[in-house]
Amino acid sequence: MSSxxxxxxxxQIAATDGKARTGTLTMQRGEIRTPAFMPVGTAATVKAMKPEAVRRTGADIILGNTYHLMLRPGAERVAKLGGLHKFMNWKRPILTDSGGYQVMSLSDLSKVTDEGVNFKSHLDGSRHLLTPERSIEVQRLLDSDIIMQFDELVRPDVNAEKQREAMDRSIAWAKRSRAEFDRGGAHAERAAIFGIQQGVLDEKLRKESADALIDIGFDGYAVGGLAVGEGQEAMLGCLDFAPDQLPIGKPRYLMGVGKPDDLVEAVRRGIDMFDCVLPSRSGRTGQAFTLDGPINIRNARFAEDTSPLDASCECPTCSTYSRAYVHHLVRSGEILGAMLMTEHNLSFYQRLMSDMRAAIVDGRFDAFANEFLDRYRRRGA
Structure with a gap:
């Protein structure tokens, strides 16, 4: 199909099973099958992976980071070089987050006002002002396919006044983000913008946030402000109501989540899209995901284990190399160890997405989810 x-x-939602949905998100750079997991390419790279290898795992879309790319190499430079897709040789859709999470995580270097966030670069100490308008401009310069509104998120342990303040500010920033996106000319004609629901764990705040975002109007909606220390039980409690507050016919994106069992539980509650650094970060630190739970390949018991990381996995790592060899590489600090582990973990995540899509189509999602969760949570090393 031509552009x-x-x-x-x-x-388009193709099938539902309870609250779980599967479908297709179509954009000019390609189709995204949902539920979808987006590998994180923070600085224009999914660490330890070539872009073509990321695609071979089954990924339809990846995530880039506004905060990091605006600091290095610079959004204007990326635009001059032809945009992020050309720069990193990724031809399919890219979603860029707005920088809001980095603002929170680097709070000791930043000051938040209604105008935006004044922060000090963690790289060289230079001062920057990130506003909703600048966040959207940076994402436009990167030529992102899915742009995220600029938002403020706070941790769940802050007081109710600060929770309300952050939610209200995020709504105000959503209006400004939408207006700036609409001024984007040709880019706005080929890209999309998502709003981000905030409100921490408070159902009423979440509903107020969702209603305001719907009034503004976005192409998709994210559930933000989770996976920031509240724990799985609290997160799932929030997901029992938060997705239902968002439009049924729009994609729902749970930001920054998570572990394999988190993904299954979230799909059960109506989530369509995910991103998380966990599979790639864990790959670099020696943790491999398997159907029987995560394993620490650094453990001495794998030193002479000739079986693959996961006997049920057909990825290049599992098809070619033994646990003993990967154990040796990781223990020795060899770069290949990180590459093989990351390739497996990303393949595991994409296979999980594929299996969930098939289970929804077949009307057996609950049975699949219960079987997966029982096996995955039963053991881990």
């Missing part, structure tokens, strides 16, 4: 006949953005 001239491909819609700017279309989300």
């Amino acid at each position: 001239s006949t491909t819609p700017r953005f279309r989300f």
Whole structure:
């Protein structure tokens, strides 16, 4: 399908099973099958992976980071070099987050006002002002396919006044983000923008946030402000109501989540899209995900284990190399160890997405989820 006949953005739900949904998000740079997991390419790279290898795992879309890319190499430089896709040789869709999470995580270097966030670069100490307008501009310069509104998130242990303040500010920033996106000319005609629901764990705040975002109007909606220390039980409690507050016909994106069992539980509650650094970060630190739970390949018991990381996995790592060899590489600090582990973990995540999509189509998602969770949580090393 040519770009001239491909819609700017279309989300079609093909099947549902309870609250779980599967479908296709169509954009000019390609289709995204949902539920979808987006590998994180913070600085224009999914660490330890070539872009073509990321695609071979089954990824339809990756995530880039506004905060990091605006600091290095610079959004204007990326634009001059032809945009992020050309720069990193990724031809499919890219979603860019707005920088809000980094603002929170680097709070000792930043000051938040209604205008935006004044922060000090963690690289060289230079001062920057990140506003909703600048966040959208940076994402436009990167030529992102899915732009995220600029938002403020706070940790769940802050007081109710600060929770309300952050939610209200995020709504105000959502209006400014939407307006700036609409001023984007040709880019706005081929890209999409998502709003981000905030409100920590408070159902009423979440509903107020969702209603305001719906009034503004976005192509998709994210559940933000989770996976920041509240724990799985609290997160799932929030997901029992938060996705239901968002439009049924729009994609729902749970930001920054998570472990394999988190993904299954979230799909059960109506989430369509995910991103997380966990599979790639864990790959670099020696943790491999398997159907029987995560294993620490550094453990001495794998030193002479000739079996693959996961006997049920057909990824290049599991098809070619033994646990003993990967154990040796990781223990020796060899770069290949990180590469093989990351390739497996990303393949595991994409296979999980594929299996969930198939289970929803077949009307057996609950049975699949219960079987997966029982096996995955039974053991881990």
